[in-house]
Amino acid sequence: MDNAPEEPAATPDRPAGEDPAPGEQPTKPRRRQARGERRIEQLLEAAGVVFSHTGYTAASTNAIAREAGVSPGTLYQFFPNKEAIAVELGDRLLHRWRDSQGQALRDEHATLPLPEMLDAVLDPLISFNFENPAFGVLMHGPDTPGRITREIESVHTAVLHRIEELMSGYLPDAPEAEVARTANMTLALFKAGLDLIQTHEGAEREAYIQELKTAMFRYLDPLIGDRAAPAGSSRDHLESTP
Amino acid sequence: MDNAPEEPAATPDRPAGEDPAPGEQPTKPRRRQARGERRIEQLLEAAGVVFSHTGYTAASTNAIAREAGVSPGTLYQFFPNKEAIAVELGDRLLHRWRDSQGQALRDEHATLPLPEMLDAVLDPLISFNFENPAFGVLMHGPDTPGRITREIESVHTAVLHRIEELMSGYLPDAPEAEVARTANMTLALFKAGLDLIQTHEGAEREAYIQELKTAMFRYLDPLIGDRAAPAGSSRDHLESTP
DNA sequence: GACGAATGCGAGTGGTGACTCGCGTTTGCC
DNA sequence: GGCAAACGCGAGTCACCACTCGCATTCGTC
Numbered sequence: 316m317d318n319a320p321e322e323p324a325a326t327p328d329r330p331a332g333e334d335p336a337p338g339e340q341p342t343k344p345r346r347r348q349a350r351g352e353r354r355i356e357q358l359l360e361a362a363g364v365v366f367s368h369t370g371y372t373a374a375s376t377n378a379i380a381r382e383a384g385v386s387p388g389t390l391y392q393f394f395p396n397k398e399a400i401a402v403e404l405g406d407r408l409l410h411r412w413r414d415s416q417g418q419a420l421r422d423e424h425a426t427l428p429l430p431e432m433l434d435a436v437l438d439p440l441i442s443f444n445f446e447n448p449a450f451g452v453l454m455h456g457p458d459t460p461g462r463i464t465r466e467i468e469s470v471h472t473a474v475l476h477r478i479e480e481l482m483s484g485y486l487p488d489a490p491e492a493e494v495a496r497t498a499n500m501t502l503a504l505f506k507a508g509l510d511l512i513q514t515h516e517g518a519e520r521e522a523y524i525q526e527l528k529t530a531m532f533r534y535l536d537p538l539i540g541d542r543a544a545p546a547g548s549s550r551d552h553l554e555s556t557p
Numbered sequence: 558m559d560n561a562p563e564e565p566a567a568t569p570d571r572p573a574g575e576d577p578a579p580g581e582q583p584t585k586p587r588r589r590q591a592r593g594e595r596r597i598e599q600l601l602e603a604a605g606v607v608f609s610h611t612g613y614t615a616a617s618t619n620a621i622a623r624e625a626g627v628s629p630g631t632l633y634q635f636f637p638n639k640e641a642i643a644v645e646l647g648d649r650l651l652h653r654w655r656d657s658q659g660q661a662l663r664d665e666h667a668t669l670p671l672p673e674m675l676d677a678v679l680d681p682l683i684s685f686n687f688e689n690p691a692f693g694v695l696m697h698g699p700d701t702p703g704r705i706t707r708e709i710e711s712v713h714t715a716v717l718h719r720i721e722e723l724m725s726g727y728l729p730d731a732p733e734a735e736v737a738r739t740a741n742m743t744l745a746l747f748k749a750g751l752d753l754i755q756t757h758e759g760a761e762r763e764a765y766i767q768e769l770k771t772a773m774f775r776y777l778d779p780l781i782g783d784r785a786a787p788a789g790s791s792r793d794h795l796e797s798t799p
Numbered sequence: 800g801a802c803g804a805a806t807g808c809g810a811g812t813g814g815t816g817a818c819t820c821g822c823g824t825t826t827g828c829c
Numbered sequence: 830g831g832c833a834a835a836c837g838c839g840a841g842t843c844a845c846c847a848c849t850c851g852c853a854t855t856c857g858t859c
Contacts, residue, residue: 348826348835370699372615375816386838391818393836457612457694492764499753500768507749511741522734526742533775590805590856618847628808633848635806 355393357383359407362400363449371401372458398460401453405463408450409470415443416474425481429536433528437505441524444509451509475499485539497538504531597635599625601649604642605691613643614700640702643695647705650692651712657685658716667723671778675770679747683766686751693751717741727781739780746773 347355361383365374376397380390394400419439424432444450453459454467478498486494508527515523589597603625607616618639622632636642661681666674686692695701696709720740728736750769757765 346835350826350836354836368699370612370614372612373700376818377816387816387818388820388839389837395818397817452699455697457610457698458615496764496768500750500765500772503749503753504746504772507745508742511745522738523742526738530742530746530772530776533779534772537775588805592806592856596806617845629846629848630809630850631807637848639847 351393354383354385354389358385358390358393358400359404362404363408363447366401366404367449367452370452370456370458371460376400398462401460402462404449405453405459405466408447408453409466411447412443412450412470413473415439416477420474420477420481422481425484429532429539430528433531437524437528437531440505441509441512444513448513451513475502478502489538501531501535504534593635596625596627596631600627600632600635600642601646604646605650605689608643608646609691609694612694612698612700613702618642640704643702644704646691647695647701647708650689650695651708653689654685654692654712655715657681658719662716662719662723664723667726671774671781672770675773679766679770679773682747683751683754686755690755693748693755717744720744731780743773743777746776 358379362374362379365379365382368374369378376390377387379400380387383390390400394403419436421435424435427435453463475495475498478501479494482494482498482501483489486497489497505527508523508530512520512523512527600621604616604621607621607624610616611620618632619629621642622629625632632642636645661678666677669677695705717737717740720743721736724736724740724743725731728739731739747769750765750772754762754765754769
């Protein structure tokens, strides 16, 4: 009935263990050696490379193992199945993303003038996506295990809420729906610019970073210039109050 | 060395036949009945649905056949293999896209004032993407047969050139590289807005269409100095030429 | 209505890729 | 150094999926 990739049943094994926390289910904590932890890092990095190159379904576990320089059997020493690799990788990326995002969207930045604010917010987020190319692919691939999709969704709405929060500082009396829409558009604009930035190199890339900031500035500046009339900003292009 | 999906060898059979053109290779023109042509349409539409839902690799030919309400054997009556389905679908989408794009980016539109120009250009392109949801997925999926990717690329650059052409009418003395960058950013902005539009419904969707136009207006308006500026169009937002 | 070709079917078949198994090697610990 | 457990391997298993085959049905044409 449904051939979209979904999670099979339950977590069979914890791949990269946190501390077992004494009061927990006896889920076989599976002690690891330092070597094992290193292998896990290797494998996740390899998985990031392969996934970002081919997407989730088209990536083979053998390819991941090969990329990591280990045998397929070794891979399954640390991950119960292919999905678990993606889940663990997704978890880490999402965690790192939360950090970057928290750093970028600080309260202090909301008090900066717009151009400086854009630098302060965008630069770290651009760097992040640059250092974690698998992030975008896992984020937007049409095939990706449902568990990840759901986590991504929650992180996505969290970012939006944060942006709305910051924006409502600039726009104290704009209707909520409009703030939400503007936040969404801002995020979408960022993603669009990011794509451009990632597909260019060297000086071109720098130019596109600048171009993204310019576009964002032009989009956001009219909103915060004066107390823009609520009707004026989205009803039509030009009718605003004199 | 390379496990990205590539085309295997050569075109084994022509799936949806044009006229055989007497002077051609004896490639078994395979006469079709009207019923067959209809099946092909059905199958391609089904393929569009399935691909747009799961991506290329994760889509199974059985799922496509089921979606079309036929048996797997019937599917292979009309297409030699899975890739051929994607290629044919891609061809048709790209062809339709060329039409829509040609209609949207007409010379006459370049003389309109910006807000009207945005309506004239964006509305048809939005409708197109709306009626062909597989287009975007096939366009951006990390797995998609290389043949399609290459065609997409050529269409993509064609669109960019056309946008640049139109833009250089507005910006007669801007450096070429800058025009190219602006065209790229404009297209990216469009794609970003499109995504937003497609993931919302009803009134929300309309609002996002408007929001996209607003964003585009704010991005492009400051660029066009004095040309085609009606009744205070650019006065409200940023600096304008006196 | 009869004949050949096109269409339609769905149970196979072969190959690929996720995952396992048995056994050898390394590590941590006493 | 000796023991147990973690690590490492890669040939092998199994399920799934792209694709085929033999046969039934429908269509176009005379």
